[in-house]
Amino acid sequence: MPELPNPVDYAVPAFILLILLEMVWARRNAPEKYEPKDTLSSLSFGLGNSVVGLFAGGAIFASMLWVYQFRLATIPWTWWAWIACFVLDDLAYYWFHRTAHRVRWFWASHVNHHSSQHYNLSTALRQTWTGWLALSFIFRLPLMLVGFHPLMVAFCGGLNLIYQFWFHTEAIKRFPRWFEAVMNTPSHHRVHHATNPRYLDSNYAGVFIIWDRMFGSFVAEVDDEPIRYGIVKQLGTFNLLYSVFHEWIGIAKDVWNAPWKHKLSYMIREPGWSHDGSRDTSDTIKARWREREGLPVE
Amino acid sequence: MIWIDLAKLGASLIAIIGVAWLAGRMGLGGDLRIRDADHAKVLANEAIYGFEATEVALDRAGVGALLKDAQGNQMLLRRHGAAWVGRLLDPAMETRLDQGFLTISTGEPGAEKVTLNLGEAAQIWAAGMRRLVRA
Numbered sequence: 001m002p003e004l005p006n007p008v009d010y011a012v013p014a015f016i017l018l019i020l021l022e023m024v025w026a027r028r029n030a031p032e033k034y035e036p037k038d039t040l041s042s043l044s045f046g047l048g049n050s051v052v053g054l055f056a057g058g059a060i061f062a063s064m065l066w067v068y069q070f071r072l073a074t075i076p077w078t079w080w081a082w083i084a085c086f087v088l089d090d091l092a093y094y095w096f097h098r099t100a101h102r103v104r105w106f107w108a109s110h111v112n113h114h115s116s117q118h119y120n121l122s123t124a125l126r127q128t129w130t131g132w133l134a135l136s137f138i139f140r141l142p143l144m145l146v147g148f149h150p151l152m153v154a155f156c157g158g159l160n161l162i163y164q165f166w167f168h169t170e171a172i173k174r175f176p177r178w179f180e181a182v183m184n185t186p187s188h189h190r191v192h193h194a195t196n197p198r199y200l201d202s203n204y205a206g207v208f209i210i211w212d213r214m215f216g217s218f219v220a221e222v223d224d225e226p227i228r229y230g231i232v233k234q235l236g237t238f239n240l241l242y243s244v245f246h247e248w249i250g251i252a253k254d255v256w257n258a259p260w261k262h263k264l265s266y267m268i269r270e271p272g273w274s275h276d277g278s279r280d281t282s283d284t285i286k287a288r289w290r291e292r293e294g295l296p297v298e
Numbered sequence: 299m300i301w302i303d304l305a306k307l308g309a310s311l312i313a314i315i316g317v318a319w320l321a322g323r324m325g326l327g328g329d330l331r332i333r334d335a336d337h338a339k340v341l342a343n344e345a346i347y348g349f350e351a352t353e354v355a356l357d358r359a360g361v362g363a364l365l366k367d368a369q370g371n372q373m374l375l376r377r378h379g380a381a382w383v384g385r386l387l388d389p390a391m392e393t394r395l396d397q398g399f400l401t402i403s404t405g406e407p408g409a410e411k412v413t414l415n416l417g418e419a420a421q422i423w424a425a426g427m428r429r430l431v432r433a
Binding site: 020047236239242243246285289 | 303317327345348380384
């Protein structure tokens with residue numbers, strides 16, 4: 001078993017350099033693409049995520065090792081295993097990510113990545129502090145059960161995260177068709193971060209956009225409709241602690257106030273769900289949009 | 299090992315503060331303003347999809363607006379950094395009228411009070427908000 005570093009540690013200087021280059025681009029082309037307070041907030045999310053990782057990372061890795069005991073096979077440390085692990089880890093990421101948008105418990109953690117109204121490279125580092133609380137790592141456990149060593153899975157997860165950094169930008173429009181067909185790109189991921197009704201709940205891919213095409217969640221970027229970024233109900237504050245915990249606070253309040261038979265639903269139903277139908281979900285917003293546009297009901 | 303981690307965190311913290319400071323020094327963020335009533339209506343519809351404003355009171359500096367739709371719903375539209383945020387007004391929100399200035403507090407954690415310079419329209423909208431409270 002090789003000794004493997006955390007690849008993200010080595011990528012951080014490149015992250016900072018690329019953010020600086022994008023800031024120069026924004027100054028020349030569109031200064032409103034960056035907002036200093038928003039950038040400070042996003043980067044603070046990233047730092048907090050690293051701090052939490054120091055404490056929770058060990059426990060999560062220990063859980064992965066524990067599950068590895070029950071593996072169906074032992075996959076060797078060979079070149080094809082690395083490729084298979086990377087691809088399957090990306091598939092696991094797709095399902096984690098899709099669930100994180102459709103189940104409020106996981107959304108409460110993942111919403112942190114979406115709560116900026118800007119879409120730039122600093123947004124990529126806007127990472128949750130509460131992924132451990134949401135138990136987001138359970139989506140990777142099947143890989144250990146198949147027989148991939150937890151270290152290999154963790155390393156591939158790091159590479160996946162690094163890949164996801166660069167496409168959080170409006171500075172790049174489109175890549176050649178073959179690349180856009182297979183890989184996740186700035187264009188595809190802009191759609192994912194959009195709050196325009198046509199784009200809600202789409203393009204969950206990490207590295208390979210083929211998962212969205214396979215599982216019916218792909219939506220292409222439309223050139224003549226400007227994208228609005230953030231969440232359906234924008235945060236409206238740069239307060240870091242509130243930004244980190246607001247959805248958890250919302251869940252706690254809703255569960256406390258809800259009738260008994262609805263309490264669980266406020267944790268596991270889609271974000272925006274309410275037992276009296278008084279709030280909007282992405283589905284109701286999309287349905288309203290389709291009606292207004294004269295499109296057939298889905 | 300812990301010292302290496304602490305050194306990395308320290309360096310990251312310095313880099314974060316440096317990048318944010320530089321973003322400010324470079325003038326990023328711009329100075330967004332609402333141009334006119336039509337612009338406010340577009341922004342309101344973007345903030346809450348489907349909100350079709352029929353009446354608009356625009357802040358004289360263009361940093362916010364109050365809007366009303368045909369159903370009587372009222373929205374506060376305010377600047378947030380280099381973006382816009384909309385909130386439907388509800389009875390829990392505090393308001394204070396001072397001649398042409400209307401101050402609204404949404405009561406949300408972390409959100410500052412918003413003071414709009416609405417001129418003569420301030421009294422009309424303040425009265426409308428009081429009716430909202432009574433309703």
